Amino acid sequence: MNNDIERIIYSKQQIDQRVQELADELNHDYAGKKNVVVVAVLTGAIMFATDLYKKLDLYAHIDFVDVSSYQGGTSSTGSVKLLHDLKNDIAGKDVIICEDIVDTGRTLKFLTDLLKDRGANSIKICSIFDKPAGRAVDVSADYVGFDVPNEFLVGYGLDYQGLYRNLPYIGVLKPEVYKRNS
Ligand code: PRP
Ligand code: MN
Ligand code: MG
Numbered sequence: 001m002n003n004d005i006e007r008i009i010y011s012k013q014q015i016d017q018r019v020q021e022l023a024d025e026l027n028h029d030y031a032g033k034k035n036v037v038v039v040a041v042l043t044g045a046i047m048f049a050t051d052l053y054k055k056l057d058l059y060a061h062i063d064f065v066d067v068s069s070y071q072g073g074t075s076s077t078g079s080v081k082l083l084h085d086l087k088n089d090i091a092g093k094d095v096i097i098c099e100d101i102v103d104t105g106r107t108l109k110f111l112t113d114l115l116k117d118r119g120a121n122s123i124k125i126c127s128i129f130d131k132p133a134g135r136a137v138d139v140s141a142d143y144v145g146f147d148v149p150n151e152f153l154v155g156y157g158l159d160y161q162g163l164y165r166n167l168p169y170i171g172v173l174k175p176e177v178y179k180r181n182s
Pocket of ligand 1 (some may be wrong): 041098
């Protein structure tokens, strides 16, 4: 699997360090709050969400929502589907949405609108990666780990056809991998 990677964009060490820095920021900004919920967006956010959550020195719940727009491929389908809802009521909560990447912004637009409708007290977006060049709707993350180039990336939660999420770094796939599958 590692052989399919053309180059690494951010290493495991760089990611680990940045996750700690983001956790430090959140620990500062949410200190004393009693209704914090980390909402992890399945599936891509699982690596980041669990790494970050372990570093939070906060009385915070974690909940999961499954929203999908790419259906495994390399480009957004343009429509976002809610595949699995949160377990708990979000009304009155201070929500930290945890994402692996903001690309077109459609996933997070859909999700922030949904959680606003449900009466969340506050909603902030924390994404380990941001691809500003991909944006199609007006969404910006409040906490960002790294900006990434406008290429199709895999690893640390990001997939190609459901694979490569378990790479501990983020990188670019070799073009022959797409060719093999198209
Ligand atoms: C990917 C990624 C983000 C979203 C970002 O999820 O994990 O959730 O797309 O793209 P956007 O800003 O263009 O909406 P995907 O739909 O591939 O589902 P997955 O997390 O299950 O892989
Ligand atoms: Mn996702
Ligand atoms: Mg995906």
